[in-house]
Amino acid sequence: MNLQLQDLLLVTAVVVIAALFWRAHGIRERALAVTRRYCERQELEFLDDTVGLERLTLDKDRHGKRRLTRIYHFEFTVTGGERYSGRTYVQSGMVQRIELPPHRYTPPPEQLH
Incomplete structure (x- = not known):
């Protein structure tokens, strides 16, 4: 088998x-995992169970x-009826x-009274 430079570059x-x-x-x-955990801690419902790349930038x-x-x-949503958009910033893999954004807060039922 005789590999040429072009083949090696392609591989x-x-x-x-x-x-x-x-x-x-x-x-x-x-x-995705960090965003999901963050929403759980903030008592937000993480919708669609996904994050999508919005853009790449140099910061x-x-x-x-x-x-x-x-x-x-x-x-994400707080009330189940309104959708809000959030952003997760990742730099150097972290x-x-x-x-x-500002969003409606609904206290848990035990805090209403």
């Missing part, structure tokens, strides 16, 4: 692209270096913050 490119997709999938799964980290930041969009 290398395919492996690199597959690795990038695998990493992106892992980062998305991490964002500064806490040391002032520019890093690739993934911003994921998700939806969730940095979750942002929620």
Whole structure:
């Protein structure tokens, strides 16, 4: 079997692209798990059980270096009738913050009286 340089470059490119997709999938799964737990702690209903990549951007980290930041969009509800959009920010594979817009708060039934 005689591999040429072109064949080797093609195989290398395919492996690199597959690795990038695998990493992106892992980062998305991490964002999904953290967002789900965050909504549970905030007593919010995490809708559709998914996060979707909204955009990629370069933001500064806490040391002032520019890093690739993934911003994921998700939806939640408090009352069951109104949908709100939140965002999960992931930088260097770690969730940095979750942002929620102002939303209606409904206290649990035992706190009403």
